[in-house]
Amino acid sequence: MKTVRIAAAQTLEYRENIEAALTCALDMIRQAEAEGARLLCFPEGFLQGYLTEPEAARRAAMGLASPTFKAVTNRLAAAGSMIVMGMIESEGEDLFNTAVVIHKGEVIGRYRKAHLLKGERFFRPGTETPIFTIDGLRFGINICYDTGFPEAARKVARAGASLLVCCANNMMPRANAEKFRHVHNAARGERCRETGLWLISADVTGKREGRISWGPTAVLNPAGEVEAQLPLESPGLLIFDIASEQ
Numbered sequence: 001m002k003t004v005r006i007a008a009a010q011t012l013e014y015r016e017n018i019e020a021a022l023t024c025a026l027d028m029i030r031q032a033e034a035e036g037a038r039l040l041c042f043p044e045g046f047l048q049g050y051l052t053e054p055e056a057a058r059r060a061a062m063g064l065a066s067p068t069f070k071a072v073t074n075r076l077a078a079a080g081s082m083i084v085m086g087m088i089e090s091e092g093e094d095l096f097n098t099a100v101v102i103h104k105g106e107v108i109g110r111y112r113k114a115h116l117l118k119g120e121r122f123f124r125p126g127t128e129t130p131i132f133t134i135d136g137l138r139f140g141i142n143i144c145y146d147t148g149f150p151e152a153a154r155k156v157a158r159a160g161a162s163l164l165v166c167c168a169n170n171m172m173p174r175a176n177a178e179k180f181r182h183v184h185n186a187a188r189g190e191r192c193r194e195t196g197l198w199l200i201s202a203d204v205t206g207k208r209e210g211r212i213s214w215g216p217t218a219v220l221n222p223a224g225e226v227e228a229q230l231p232l233e234s235p236g237l238l239i240f241d242i243a244s245e246q
């Protein structure tokens with residue numbers, strides 16, 4: 001059986017500092033490709049930061065056809081792996097919490113977060129569930145809170161994918177982080193059991209202004225069991241081999 005090596009980056013937050021985010025991304029890409037990874041996932045809102053203040057989000061947002069975003073993809077053009085990266089996207093006057101899919105410096109698609117928290121309501125919800133393929137491995141995307149809704153994962157499974165890629169950012173006030181520390185994998189495991197999907201998640205770690213994030217960045221199997229997970233409190237790269245459909 002053929003396998004595809006996949007990876008997830010657990011990173012610090014980079015808020016309105018695209019240069020720092022790209023420096024981190026390029027380092028993670030080099031590490032992942034040195035390990036033979038063909039798919040690499042980054043956290044929710046990774047490029048500009050998970051910004052829940054409308055003014056900051058609008059200031060940082062990029063259109064996928066804009067020269068500013070083209071400069072970003074040019075920096076990623078040497079990467080041979082497929083990259084799933086969280087960002088704040090603009091289209092006209094609308095803002096979206098988006099995961100963009102980039103391969104060899106070209107945008108091949110995007111997923112827009114469908115289920116929005118109260119503090120994200122200035123974003124427009126996404127309505128489409130695109131499926132992507134790398135080396136015979138078909139995958140779809142959910143963004144963080146989406147995985148709390150069974151239908152979001154079911155749409156990915158019904159489209160014929162075998163892997164759900166989850167971009168997340170669980171930077172929370174410490175009391176909430178303690179409460180949810182072991183909840184994220186449990187909820188995502190339910191989605192795996194319901195659909196038969198594998199799942200890989202990428203999250204941030206670190207502390208900010210009384211907040212803390214413990215991820216998790218993990219791989220779950222179709223039974224909802226954790227197959228691999230990074231330590232919760234430091235940046236790193238998770239590598240895992242998954243069977244492809246080829």
